[in-house]
Amino acid sequence: MIRIVEPVFGEEEKRAVLEIIESHQITRGRWTKTFEEEFARFVGVEHCFTVCSGTTALFIALKALGVDRGDRVVVPAMSFMATIDAVYLASADPLVIDVDEFYTMDLNQLEDAVRRYRPKVVIPVHLYGGMADMEGIMFLADKYGFYVVEDSAQAHGAELKGRKAGAWGHVGAFSFYASKNVPMGEGGALTTGDGKIAKRIRSWIDFGDQPAFNVRITEFQAAIGTLQLRKLPHRNERRREIATRYSAAMEGSFAVPPEREGSYHVYHLYTLRHPERDRIVDELKKRGIDARVYYTYLLHELRGADHLPTPTAEKFRREVFSIPVHPHLTEDQIEYIAESLVSTVSSGKIVS
Ligand SMILES: Cc1ncc(COP(=O)(O)O)c(C=O)c1O
Numbered sequence: 001m002i003r004i005v006e007p008v009f010g011e012e013e014k015r016a017v018l019e020i021i022e023s024h025q026i027t028r029g030r031w032t033k034t035f036e037e038e039f040a041r042f043v044g045v046e047h048c049f050t051v052c053s054g055t056t057a058l059f060i061a062l063k064a065l066g067v068d069r070g071d072r073v074v075v076p077a078m079s080f081m082a083t084i085d086a087v088y089l090a091s092a093d094p095l096v097i098d099v100d101e102f103y104t105m106d107l108n109q110l111e112d113a114v115r116r117y118r119p120k121v122v123i124p125v126h127l128y129g130g131m132a133d134m135e136g137i138m139f140l141a142d143k144y145g146f147y148v149v150e151d152s153a154q155a156h157g158a159e160l161k162g163r164k165a166g167a168w169g170h171v172g173a174f175s176f177y178a179s180k181n182v183p184m185g186e187g188g189a190l191t192t193g194d195g196k197i198a199k200r201i202r203s204w205i206d207f208g209d210q211p212a213f214n215v216r217i218t219e220f221q222a223a224i225g226t227l228q229l230r231k232l233p234h235r236n237e238r239r240r241e242i243a244t245r246y247s248a249a250m251e252g253s254f255a256v257p258p259e260r261e262g263s264y265h266v267y268h269l270y271t272l273r274h275p276e277r278d279r280i281v282d283e284l285k286k287r288g289i290d291a292r293v294y295y296t297y298l299l300h301e302l303r304g305a306d307h308l309p310t311p312t313a314e315k316f317r318r319e320v321f322s323i324p325v326h327p328h329l330t331e332d333q334i335e336y337i338a339e340s341l342v343s344t345v346s347s348g349k350i351v352s
Helices: 011-023 030-043 054-064 082-089 107-117 134-144 195-205 219-250 277-286 299-303 311-319 331-344
Strands: 047-051 072-076 093-097 147-151 171-175 188-192 270-273 320-323
Touching (some): 011 219, 030 188, 030 219, 047 054, 047 195, 047 219, 054 082, 054 147, 054 171, 072 107, 082 299, 093 107, 093 299, 134 147, 219 270, 219 331, 277 320, 277 331, 311 320
Parallel strands (some): 147 171
Antiparallel strands (some): 171 188, 270 320
């Protein structure tokens, strides 16, 4: 089976893990500090705080922004469930809105939602590695006065107009789960350029100021994350190369992933659309290609949340599927995947 994701580690990671064991400094050491410094520099912000997961990063971001019972938080219909679960965990009420053609929060509907519901926080998600319309969202944030937490769990290194995911909003939330473009096994981080917000984030992380969970990562995770981060730029480039090859082969037979103008998509997932999605995914699996659907649910359906009409997300949810795009695919595998896909669609053109 050609796997949908494949974390790859080298001799450097092995050596670092052994050195940590021999040093006896297995948590809160130099690697954690190094990772936080390098990740902040990479994203282009002043502050980075590591935590144990992306879900935790979202939760702490909301709490640090003062979210509590009775507050509204807007999320898009298409995302992993952690995006909405963090809102419930922070005791707030989510409002789910539709997505645009880029699988990210619909700006027009956001303005409508903000006028009607006056949210405290909006969480755009850079789904599959493609940037949400951060310019438009930050314009509305200034106009109406809400905070923005970018769910950047799938978008390490993605950019819009030269600014990276996690540097646009008041806070960025990242995941370093095993499948992510920067894998640690488990892990997460918050990024911010705002010193006051950084202070409040710290109060949720360090014991002392208020009751808090232990959300730390170990030196093993930080070392692996640091070494993987250093490989990210060329790995993202390779993902983009593979995506370009796929899109050239599949254009006309499938709806290929769109790239927002002025953006740098990092293809955490290469996601296509086709009305015969289920048949195609079955066929690919039979041919040894691990195609998958991200996601089979919309966020408001999961937990019965309030929502505005979501016609685009409802259509996309029935048609999307993702194929392997990780940077260690061989030339033969890339060729085989592209050929298999094209040959599974008999009729040629998509009905959109
Ligand atoms: C969009 C999105 N948000 C949040 C998360 C949560 O991250 P974690 O699994 O590290 O808690 C994930 C991934 O798992 C994700 O893909």
